[in-house]
Amino acid sequence: VQLLESGGDLVQPGRSLRLSCAGSGFTFNTNALNWVRQAPGKGLEWVSSISGSGNYTNYAGSVRGRFTVYRDNSKNMLYLQLNSLRAEDTAKYYCAKGWSLDSLGQGTLVTVSS
Amino acid sequence: DVVMTQSPLSLPVTLGQPASISCRSSQSLVFSDGNTYFHWFQQRPGQSPRRLIYKVSNRDSGVPDRFSGSGSGTDFTLKISRVEAEDVGIYYCMQTTYWPRTFGQGTKVEIK
Secondary structure (H helix, E strand, O other): OEEEEEOOOEEOOOOOEEEEEEEEOOOHHHOOEEEEEEOOOOOEEEEEEEOOOOOOEEEOOOOOOOEEEEEEOOOOEEEEEEOOOOHHHOEEEEEEEOOOOOEEOOOEEEEEOO | OOOEEEEOOEEEEOOOOOEEEEEEEOOOOEOOOOOEOEEEEEEOOOOOOEEEEEOOOEEOOOOOOOEEEEEEOOEEEEEEOOOOHHHOEEEEEEEOOOOOOEEOOOEEEEEO
16 A cells, blocks of 8 residues: 655645645555644644545534545545645645555645745 | 543653553444444654554554554553564554544653
């Protein structure tokens, strides 16, 4: 199993960013996927989940309405669209496989600052 | 939201000695299918988190048998039978029974 995140960057408050996660080594379209984040020096926070088909999604209250999770099973790709970014969204974002997060990637760093 | 409370938050241990971390949830984690979706994760310094234990007591592939998980309902424990240097890091409990998914605050394990 390999999960490779990308797309992290330094962005200004209020701007948008899209994160990507490429999955390999497993049957992509039958596995739920998740985003988990970790602010610098802080603990883990679940952000969002999406079912294998993409028909079901769920979000943490702190990002609901601003972030959108989606996937392209034809490309084995998971995405997280981050809109209206705030300083408190600064974190390393990990993608994780399965409803019980059996594997996580290396993460991609998002910094929100003016 | 289900609150996950870990204790202690810091755990100095002697090499070769046992260690134990507790996690309590604010409500029972038994799902309607009878399973308890409670898990433990390890995050070594500078590394990504990895799952150690799933559904209370099942070790993930490659996890040494010195790690064990137990508990039920709202009270859970992670035990390390004999701590080794590679066990240094932060340990998190997590529940995936309810939405939103929630983690404990983390317990930092260090060598005395």
